[in-house]
Amino acid sequence: MTMPSPTPARPEPHPDFGPDFARRCYLQMLTARRIDEEAIALQRQGVFPAYVSLRGQEAAQVAGAAALDTERDFAFPTYREMGVALAMGVDMVGYMASHRALWHGGLYDPAASRFAALNAVVGGPVPHAVGWAVGERLRGGSGCAVAYFGDGASSEGDVHEAMNFAAVYRAPVVFFCQNNRWALSVPNERQVAGGSVAARGQGYGMPGTAVDGNDAAAVHHAMARALERARAGEGPSLIEALTYRVEPHSTSDDTSRYRDAEEERAWRGRDPLTLLRARMEADGSGDAAFFERAEQEARERAEAVRDGVSTAPEPDGADLFTHVFREPTEELARQQRVWHEEVRP
Amino acid sequence: MTDTTERTFALPDLGEGLVEATVLEWLAAPGDRIGRNAPLVELETTKSAVEIPSPYAGTVVRLHAEEGEVVQVGSALVTFAVEGPAGEADDGAAGQAGIVGRVPQDGEAPRRRVRLRPPEE
Amino acid sequence: MTGTITEAAGAADASAPRVREMSMQQAVNAALRTVLREDPRTLVFGEDVGALGGVFRVTDGLQEEFGAERVFDTPLAESAIIGMAVGLAMNGWRPIPELQFDGFAYPAVDQIVNQLARMNYRSRGAVPMPVTLRLPSFGGIQAPEHHGESLEALFAHVPGLKVCAPCDPQDAYRLLLQSVRCDDPVVYMEPKARYWDRRPVELAHDPGDMPVGRSRVLRRGRHATLVAWGAMVHRCLQAAEYAAEDGVELEVVDLRWLKPIDAEGLAASAARTRRAVVVHEAPLTAGLGAEVSALVTERAFGALAAPVERVAGFDVPYPAGPLEPQYLPTIDRILSAVQRTLEYKRP
Numbered sequence: 001m002t003m004p005s006p007t008p009a010r011p012e013p014h015p016d017f018g019p020d021f022a023r024r025c026y027l028q029m030l031t032a033r034r035i036d037e038e039a040i041a042l043q044r045q046g047v048f049p050a051y052v053s054l055r056g057q058e059a060a061q062v063a064g065a066a067a068l069d070t071e072r073d074f075a076f077p078t079y080r081e082m083g084v085a086l087a088m089g090v091d092m093v094g095y096m097a098s099h100r101a102l103w104h105g106g107l108y109d110p111a112a113s114r115f116a117a118l119n120a121v122v123g124g125p126v127p128h129a130v131g132w133a134v135g136e137r138l139r140g141g142s143g144c145a146v147a148y149f150g151d152g153a154s155s156e157g158d159v160h161e162a163m164n165f166a167a168v169y170r171a172p173v174v175f176f177c178q179n180n181r182w183a184l185s186v187p188n189e190r191q192v193a194g195g196s197v198a199a200r201g202q203g204y205g206m207p208g209t210a211v212d213g214n215d216a217a218a219v220h221h222a223m224a225r226a227l228e229r230a231r232a233g234e235g236p237s238l239i240e241a242l243t244y245r246v247e248p249h250s251t252s253d254d255t256s257r258y259r260d261a262e263e264e265r266a267w268r269g270r271d272p273l274t275l276l277r278a279r280m281e282a283d284g285s286g287d288a289a290f291f292e293r294a295e296q297e298a299r300e301r302a303e304a305v306r307d308g309v310s311t312a313p314e315p316d317g318a319d320l321f322t323h324v325f326r327e328p329t330e331e332l333a334r335q336q337r338v339w340h341e342e343v344r345p
Numbered sequence: 346m347t348d349t350t351e352r353t354f355a356l357p358d359l360g361e362g363l364v365e366a367t368v369l370e371w372l373a374a375p376g377d378r379i380g381r382n383a384p385l386v387e388l389e390t391t392k393s394a395v396e397i398p399s400p401y402a403g404t405v406v407r408l409h410a411e412e413g414e415v416v417q418v419g420s421a422l423v424t425f426a427v428e429g430p431a432g433e434a435d436d437g438a439a440g441q442a443g444i445v446g447r448v449p450q451d452g453e454a455p456r457r458r459v460r461l462r463p464p465e466e
Numbered sequence: 467m468t469g470t471i472t473e474a475a476g477a478a479d480a481s482a483p484r485v486r487e488m489s490m491q492q493a494v495n496a497a498l499r500t501v502l503r504e505d506p507r508t509l510v511f512g513e514d515v516g517a518l519g520g521v522f523r524v525t526d527g528l529q530e531e532f533g534a535e536r537v538f539d540t541p542l543a544e545s546a547i548i549g550m551a552v553g554l555a556m557n558g559w560r561p562i563p564e565l566q567f568d569g570f571a572y573p574a575v576d577q578i579v580n581q582l583a584r585m586n587y588r589s590r591g592a593v594p595m596p597v598t599l600r601l602p603s604f605g606g607i608q609a610p611e612h613h614g615e616s617l618e619a620l621f622a623h624v625p626g627l628k629v630c631a632p633c634d635p636q637d638a639y640r641l642l643l644q645s646v647r648c649d650d651p652v653v654y655m656e657p658k659a660r661y662w663d664r665r666p667v668e669l670a671h672d673p674g675d676m677p678v679g680r681s682r683v684l685r686r687g688r689h690a691t692l693v694a695w696g697a698m699v700h701r702c703l704q705a706a707e708y709a710a711e712d713g714v715e716l717e718v719v720d721l722r723w724l725k726p727i728d729a730e731g732l733a734a735s736a737a738r739t740r741r742a743v744v745v746h747e748a749p750l751t752a753g754l755g756a757e758v759s760a761l762v763t764e765r766a767f768g769a770l771a772a773p774v775e776r777v778a779g780f781d782v783p784y785p786a787g788p789l790e791p792q793y794l795p796t797i798d799r800i801l802s803a804v805q806r807t808l809e810y811k812r813p
């Protein structure tokens with residue numbers, strides 16, 4: 001039985017986290033949950049070759065990303081940030097297209113969405129966030145970069161190098177670690193020496209905060225403060241959202257080989273949606289009518305995304321060649337003619 | 346009267362390159378009207394029991410396997426009558442998923458079948 | 467069909483069944499068991515190779531049998547996995563690290579190229595690197611991005627590395643034994659698309675008469691030679707079946723070792739058939755096909771009736787699922803290339 005080991009911060013909600021904000025967060029978290037369920041069903045129905053669920057991480061993703069300014073900030077995801085994509089307004093059919101294997105990186109526009117192409121090399125995008133942030137300051141902009149990574153990726157050299165760079169350059173970056181306790185089959189105890197990713201911030205000269213990643217208000221508070229700090233020119237921050245991957249690593253994974261079902265059950269009991277709903281019922285920001293409406297809306301959106309991604313056309317074979325270069329080469333044009341003559345369906 | 350089309354759902358690979366699964370329990374019977382994603386059948390793979398949600402909303406027409414029977418990936422599992430005109434082809438076998446990706450199908454015939462001429466010796 | 471191979475009788479315990487039908491996954495697993503049993507200096511490690519048994523179950527049950535000191539999970543850090551293998555080798559171990567997927571070998575390239583490959587040379591032979599890097603490789607399974615790459619040309623280009631790629635369970639078993647017993651670092655590339663291929667495997671403890679660097683002829687033919695490795699061998703065998711319907715007899719050579727390459731075996735086959743087509747999944751430009759073509763041309767020029775043809779992946783990033791079949795060499799593309807060699811007329 002493992003629960004968050006470092007003591008997570010439980011701050012008062014940030015002033016922005018008012019009733020309207022809570023309702024928007026809840027609706028998006030619920031929508032992410034319903035899209036996630038549809039995606040798992042699509043895998044069992046043979047439409048997706050595989051899928052990676054975010055279940056249990058909705059607060060860590062949605063409530064944190066809700067603090068971003070999508071006019072000027074930029075997010076750098078790995079491959080499990082569907083809730084971040086949703087909160088940032090990314091085209092969700094284009095996002096899920098990646099899971100149907102229609103196009104690596106998805107079929108949304110990363111530049112317009114300010115949400116980079118999803119990335120399967122964990123840790124790889126983290127230095128990109130630092131470069132983007134340094135570039136933003138050089139050009140006089142006020143945007144911040146958010147680098148998403150997990151407890152597994154926290155072991156990658158790129159992540160450490162990026163943190164050091166960010167602090168050296170005082171770059172406006174938020175390093176946002178979703179510690180979901182399991183990097184595929186390897187638990188925190190065998191992954192994160194010292195037991196805390198947040199504690200590493202100190203070594204890189206930046207504040208490191210562990211928060212309860214299933215508490216939407218706490219996650220939002222930490223992200224909002226880190227963004228304020230970055231925007232004020234005070235440099236990078238590290239947030240560790242302590243959460244749990246209640247589903248397998250992917251639909252093809254078998255957790256019974258490496259972890260206790262009891263642990264999964266206990267964490268399902270700390271469901272971020274249930275926790276937020278209880279808070280909203282207690283403070284009056286959500287009544288029964290709201291929750292009913294939210295359910296209806298989330299379902300409709302999830303079904304629309306499901307139908308959209310299921311029926312999206314497969315890319316044309318000529319797309320193989322289209323974007324390899326901005327300035328195409330003769331040799332590639334020759335190879336495309338070979339494809340046209342010998343392969344094209 | 347609304348057109349209905351028969352759609353047959355084939356057993357997809359549920360992960361890790363499984364090639365077959367055993368039908369544990371049917372959760373729907375011929376004649377049942379069933380909603381999309383409603384529980385359809387519980388299968389046992391070499392690892393665990395998995396509940397398959399219905400890929401269609403419609404009426405269950407035929408079950409292609411008995412409880413306890415082993416079904417090969419790609420073989421027909423259930424036929425539905427689905428509202429709407431006949432249009433797209435049957436989904437058929439969805440291919441097999443590996444732990445990441447799909448197990449390649451063997452014996453795929455060449456599309457164009459380029460013909461060869463032996464050289465003059 | 468099986469060409470020139472004879473399996474030497476091994477010295478295993480007589481009670482064990484000698485021939486068992488198994489998948490390539492199981493064959494690699496069996497080979498790992500063999501080397502872990504026979505040499506206490508061997509160690510298996512990588513991401514999720516322990517309790518999970520690897521994402522393809524290739525290391526299934528090894529931790530149970532050999533303990534968590536010899537078969538262990540690492541944190542998620544590919545460069546450190548290979549760097550650690552180098553250090554272990556310096557201290558007398560024979561590491562068998564796994565990098566989970568081809569694309570995840572890129573973060574480890576520094577340690578592979580700058581350290582592992584040249585340690586023996588730099589130390590003038592004082593510090594050997596008997597490391598076998600297992601790398602699930604190539605495409606064909608419609609996997610996510612970075613899970614379908616072909617890195618053989620990159621590794622074959624690095625002085626000090628040996629590289630092999632089996633195409634069936636028997637050879638997967640044999641090549642792994644050879645790789646681990648070899649005192650040089652070997653990159654052992656497992657074709658994911660053939661993991662589920664089941665065939666009888668003789669669990670011979672002696673790789674027999676197939677020394678490091680030897681190719682094999684899997685099908686005899688007289689009109690042209692197809693050269694391939696990994697999953698493309700199977701595709702070439704299929705192409706040869708179709709060609710036979712048209713009265714064209716294709717010879718199929720499984721290269722097996724991508725470094726050292728069996729230049730002599732290639733040249734002998736090409737000289738017999740007078741035509742050669744090399745097939746690989748990796749992009750065409752600067753792919754290993756260029757090396758094969760050069761070797762055949764250099765050694766069999768006089769016998770050739772046509773230039774060596776290359777059928778390869780296109781010079782594009784490895785694509786997602788539905789485009790994969792249009793990227794990988796198809797039977798049609800192989801047959802087209804064969805036809806070009808058959809009808810070639812000297813200018």
